[in-house]
Amino acid sequence: MPQRTVRAADRHVTETGWLTSRHGFSFGDHYDPDNTHHGMLLVCNDEIVLPGQGFDTHPHAETEIVTWVLSGSLVHQDSRGHSGVIHPGLAQRMSAGTGIEHSERNDHAETSEPVHYIQMWLMPDDTGHDPDYQQRDISTELTAGGLIPVASGERAHDSAIRIRNSGATLWVARLAAGEHVTIPRARFTHLFVTDGAVRIESELLQTGDTLRADDLGGSVLTAVTDAEALIWTMNKTLGE
Numbered sequence: 001m002p003q004r005t006v007r008a009a010d011r012h013v014t015e016t017g018w019l020t021s022r023h024g025f026s027f028g029d030h031y032d033p034d035n036t037h038h039g040m041l042l043v044c045n046d047e048i049v050l051p052g053q054g055f056d057t058h059p060h061a062e063t064e065i066v067t068w069v070l071s072g073s074l075v076h077q078d079s080r081g082h083s084g085v086i087h088p089g090l091a092q093r094m095s096a097g098t099g100i101e102h103s104e105r106n107d108h109a110e111t112s113e114p115v116h117y118i119q120m121w122l123m124p125d126d127t128g129h130d131p132d133y134q135q136r137d138i139s140t141e142l143t144a145g146g147l148i149p150v151a152s153g154e155r156a157h158d159s160a161i162r163i164r165n166s167g168a169t170l171w172v173a174r175l176a177a178g179e180h181v182t183i184p185r186a187r188f189t190h191l192f193v194t195d196g197a198v199r200i201e202s203e204l205l206q207t208g209d210t211l212r213a214d215d216l217g218g219s220v221l222t223a224v225t226d227a228e229a230l231i232w233t234m235n236k237t238l239g240e
Helices: 139-144
Strands: 004-006 012-015 019-023 041-049 054-060 064-071 074-078 083-086 090-095 100-105 115-122 132-137 146-152 168-175 180-182 188-195 197-200 203-206 210-214 220-223 227-234
Touching: 041 188, 064 074, 064 146, 064 188, 074 090, 083 090, 083 132, 090 146, 115 227, 139 146, 146 180, 168 180, 168 220, 188 197, 188 203, 197 227, 203 210, 220 227
Parallel strands: none
Antiparallel strands: 004 210, 012 019, 019 041, 041 115, 054 100, 064 090, 064 115, 074 083, 074 100, 090 132, 146 168, 168 227, 180 220, 188 210, 188 227, 197 203, 197 220
């Protein structure tokens, strides 16, 4: 596909009394047949949930769900007995497998602020597995900065958490102004700026902007301000 930039303001938005959810792809009532996925990535939702609110128990199946909290905290509980408080610096993944029910709420006892997080869904390599859950604090690695593998199914990458997709890796770039990293090679790249401003080649991207392209491997990502970006590199697409 040709390189495509999606600006923050151009995303579809779902709003309720307690939720603001900005969608990177078709989601819920917002359907665009030309915007259903990129590579193996199906969902990239930028969500804000008010205190004391959230998603009550609901089902998922055969989906890898990765959540990255930007501020506040999100309480996860599921029907397999997993629970956790997801906060900034914590990598978290739920593999829905053959079926699981879970809730995600901003109701931790110590919370008094909205929770802001990015949730990303991918297809697994195959179906029929038991549901699974994993979380790991990577605050120390983030403090060091640079490009950090957060979630991967590729053997070559020693990521913080593992996903059931052998062709996909999620990286986080945490950069001070002026610092740069090189994008890893893959057939498909999805880059989302969670904070600040970055430049990749001649393209300026700011908070909430997305860049989708075929292989951007070797391209240099430079922070214009202190910034963070989530980068999916993928070697497969749906149907392969």
